[in-house]
Amino acid sequence: MGLQPLEFGDCLTDSPFFREKLHEHEKELERTSKAIKNLIQHGNKVLEAAKQLSVAQKQFAKDLTEFNFETINNQQTDDERIIAHSLQEFGKIITAIEEERQVMLNMASEQFVKPLETFRKENIGAAKEEKKVFDKQTTKFCQSLERYLNMKNKVNESTLQEADASLEMERRGFYQASMKYVLKLHEVQEKKKFEFVEILLGFMYSWLTFYHQGHEASQDFKPFMIDCQQRLQKTRESFECTKEQAEQLMNKMLEVRGTGQMVSAMKPMDQSGTIKGFTRQGYLYLMERKALGTTWTKYYCQYKKDNKEFFMILYNQLGGKMSPPEKMVLDQCIRRASESIEKRFCFDVIVKEKQNLTMTFQALSEEDRRLWLDAMDGKEPIYNPPSIAKSEDTFLDDIGFVFIKKCLAAIENRGLHEQGLYRVVGVNSKVQKLINLGLDRKKAEKLSFEDPGVWETKTITSAVKSYLRSLPEPLMGFRYHNDFMKAAKHESKRLRILDIHKLVHKLPDAQFEMLEILIGHLSRVASESDKNKMTVANLGVCFGPTLMRPEEETMAAIMDIKFCNIVVEILINNYDEIFGSQPEDVDPSSRKVLRKHYDPSQKTTAAKTSSAANNSRPVNSTPVLSREQGAIGGHIYSNSAPVHPSAKSRSTRPVQIYNANTGGFETHSSTSGSSDSLNTPKNNHHPRQAATSPQLDSRRRGSNSSAPLYSNISAIGEKPVWARVGPSPGPPLKANRYALNVAGAESPTFGSVKKRSSNDFSSSMNSSMQSSMTGSVGGLSNSSIGPKPKRLARALYRCKAENPTELSFEANQLIHNVRPSREPGWLEGTSCGKTGLLPENYVEFID
Numbered sequence: 001m002g003l004q005p006l007e008f009g010d011c012l013t014d015s016p017f018f019r020e021k022l023h024e025h026e027k028e029l030e031r032t033s034k035a036i037k038n039l040i041q042h043g044n045k046v047l048e049a050a051k052q053l054s055v056a057q058k059q060f061a062k063d064l065t066e067f068n069f070e071t072i073n074n075q076q077t078d079d080e081r082i083i084a085h086s087l088q089e090f091g092k093i094i095t096a097i098e099e100e101r102q103v104m105l106n107m108a109s110e111q112f113v114k115p116l117e118t119f120r121k122e123n124i125g126a127a128k129e130e131k132k133v134f135d136k137q138t139t140k141f142c143q144s145l146e147r148y149l150n151m152k153n154k155v156n157e158s159t160l161q162e163a164d165a166s167l168e169m170e171r172r173g174f175y176q177a178s179m180k181y182v183l184k185l186h187e188v189q190e191k192k193k194f195e196f197v198e199i200l201l202g203f204m205y206s207w208l209t210f211y212h213q214g215h216e217a218s219q220d221f222k223p224f225m226i227d228c229q230q231r232l233q234k235t236r237e238s239f240e241c242t243k244e245q246a247e248q249l250m251n252k253m254l255e256v257r258g259t260g261q262m263v264s265a266m267k268p269m270d271q272s273g274t275i276k277g278f279t280r281q282g283y284l285y286l287m288e289r290k291a292l293g294t295t296w297t298k299y300y301c302q303y304k305k306d307n308k309e310f311f312m313i314l315y316n317q318l319g320g321k322m323s324p325p326e327k328m329v330l331d332q333c334i335r336r337a338s339e340s341i342e343k344r345f346c347f348d349v350i351v352k353e354k355q356n357l358t359m360t361f362q363a364l365s366e367e368d369r370r371l372w373l374d375a376m377d378g379k380e381p382i383y384n385p386p387s388i389a390k391s392e393d394t395f396l397d398d399i400g401f402v403f404i405k406k407c408l409a410a411i412e413n414r415g416l417h418e419q420g421l422y423r424v425v426g427v428n429s430k431v432q433k434l435i436n437l438g439l440d441r442k443k444a445e446k447l448s449f450e451d452p453g454v455w456e457t458k459t460i461t462s463a464v465k466s467y468l469r470s471l472p473e474p475l476m477g478f479r480y481h482n483d484f485m486k487a488a489k490h491e492s493k494r495l496r497i498l499d500i501h502k503l504v505h506k507l508p509d510a511q512f513e514m515l516e517i518l519i520g521h522l523s524r525v526a527s528e529s530d531k532n533k534m535t536v537a538n539l540g541v542c543f544g545p546t547l548m549r550p551e552e553e554t555m556a557a558i559m560d561i562k563f564c565n566i567v568v569e570i571l572i573n574n575y576d577e578i579f580g581s582q583p584e585d586v587d588p589s590s591r592k593v594l595r596k597h598y599d600p601s602q603k604t605t606a607a608k609t610s611s612a613a614n615n616s617r618p619v620n621s622t623p624v625l626s627r628e629q630g631a632i633g634g635h636i637y638s639n640s641a642p643v644h645p646s647a648k649s650r651s652t653r654p655v656q657i658y659n660a661n662t663g664g665f666e667t668h669s670s671t672s673g674s675s676d677s678l679n680t681p682k683n684n685h686h687p688r689q690a691a692t693s694p695q696l697d698s699r700r701r702g703s704n705s706s707a708p709l710y711s712n713i714s715a716i717g718e719k720p721v722w723a724r725v726g727p728s729p730g731p732p733l734k735a736n737r738y739a740l741n742v743a744g745a746e747s748p749t750f751g752s753v754k755k756r757s758s759n760d761f762s763s764s765m766n767s768s769m770q771s772s773m774t775g776s777v778g779g780l781s782n783s784s785i786g787p788k789p790k791r792l793a794r795a796l797y798r799c800k801a802e803n804p805t806e807l808s809f810e811a812n813q814l815i816h817n818v819r820p821s822r823e824p825g826w827l828e829g830t831s832c833g834k835t836g837l838l839p840e841n842y843v844e845f846i847d
Helices: 008-013 015-067 078-149 156-259 367-377 398-414 428-438 457-469 483-490 493-504 511-526 536-547 555-559 561-573 573-581 604-617 645-651 685-693 695-699 759-761 765-774
Strands: 280-288 293-304 310-313 328-334 346-351 356-360 655-659 665-668 709-713 723-724 791-795 815-820 826-831 836-837 843-845
Touching: 008 015, 015 156, 078 561, 156 536, 156 555, 156 561, 280 367, 293 367, 293 759, 328 367, 328 555, 346 367, 398 428, 398 511, 428 457, 457 536, 483 493, 483 561, 493 561, 493 573, 511 536, 511 561, 511 573, 511 836, 536 561, 555 561, 561 573, 645 765, 665 685, 665 723
Parallel strands: none
Antiparallel strands: 280 293, 280 356, 293 310, 310 328, 328 346, 346 356, 655 665, 709 723, 791 815, 791 843, 815 826, 826 836
């Protein structure tokens, strides 16, 4: 119920009802005063609590910022670094929000507390002052009225007139005080509606501005949080993979331990990721003679066989205190006879520092003592782990290539949009059945993926992973595993790509070929990640442990699986660069000849034809010279190695041939089995004519090979024709920059061969043509050429390139990695990141 209005007319009558109204207004004013006091009191508490919260939040943010992640291994992935750095980002965002809170709190006293206090004092306090005046005038008027009414009739007239005037004055004062009081009460009640609320509104604006600033900060921080969430999910998946690998290793060790072969199952000392290089290590008990008898003290001992260094560390797991190691040089080790000592498993060690002192050690078991004796007395130590039952190994042979190509083509034809591709696992029995069928030469031709009901996509993907996982050596090899790990741990992302680019091109041809096919397929899978949910990161988790694994299974290696995943991610993200171009700063003689990127969906038929041809052709019908054989030099005869499918698939590569008639380069497919690709359509020469010209072959090679080499030159389906490849008896043929002219009526005229990459021009044209005609896998012309020294040179004159394979440079410009070229009068060098040819007489060496 609201208050009744106070009328000025009621001030004249001053009725009891008017007085009751005044009392109601006064009570409301008192309640308002108390409520404002409570607001101020509780508001101060809120502000104080907010200040304490701000202090606590800032301390919390400081703890987050100073939190330090200690990770296993010294190297971290980009995801791990960002996740570790995320706590600092969390601390920064909290600090930024608390700074806004501090601004709000600093303004709260001026915007909230003081205005409320002022409103209470100036308005409610003024009303109370008016009440005092009103009460005083009421008292005076009432007293004057009583005195006036108590006067008797006997009083003279002048006195009565004076009393009338005095009463009238008191009445006027009372009316005036009464009306002012009523007016003030109305003003206070009305001011509560705008002035009082306006103060609170300003405070709410300030408070909500802080929340708005927090919202804006959260919106700015939201992309980082989303990215961090994705990285956390990726790291969680990597952990699941790592956990599975670690459990498998643990179970394997426990199984070996159960067979009593624990010690011999692991490489000595290599099972530890902290200390390496020791032949043998473990706990031994040393017998120490004292005055009252002998005691056996536990030591952790390490032994290096190469320099016979023996280390003893006094340590007991129960005490936990480690003492400095004591180093000695072993002189001899003798097994202690059982009847000579009460303890079992004992042996004596004599060191050079104490020739007259024999130290007696007790091993942990008979097997442990035997291994210590084997390591110390020069016997052959047992390093290799015992053979553990594994699944049947598969080999990277021609039928394996056909099988993988069929599987990838089937996946791309019908499974690219299936969610969880390569993550959803197929039934193990079906997977094994598919592998057995696909790798059986007699049954492989009958394998068909046309009916999805027979072979599900998840069965095919699981078969691909199982095949690659069961290779005796992982697809990316043991030899370069550590190099790949180092490359993935580079701080610079560009250095990672460059190093991995070089390492991939160092892989053997078959592994390189299969890797190129697989990574190209995975890049196409990743391009459909919006549908199949298989991002590059997910594919890295699936194929990291499959394509890469260390030769030795350790916990340190398992913790490095995340870097294997990074290597696969880099290969997928940079597929065109890594497999479509040659790496920089690589000796041209060791470079691979690139081919067009493989598309399995277009080559399924070709794969079937190739498989059928391989099955029907005799093993030794098409002999070729392998790269390993070609690297030996001397007299080499190879008539038994079958044509590898990888060699055939890699043999069709685009090359550019200079046409002297048109003055330009034409792109052709160079086929290793014949020289058709080198003949222009106008040259009506049969490939056999070029293949059976040993004189041309010899001149093309020049004098690079001191010993005569023999290369089998034949097209597929033709009889073998042997050509003698050796030094030419005449002077070497002078090379020309733009054309290769060969005299002779029966010798066709060829254009200048130019590889796709201008950096490869420096490898001999003669070698390229020879490898195209002969089908040599290893590049025979490079077999006897060692690495050329690379030097620093200074340009004497300005040179402008007339060909994309030549360098342009200014006078006095430095040119790096300068080395001899196969073309007379020309050198190879690198300038401004480009490698090409430069005239020999235009530069001088300065190193």
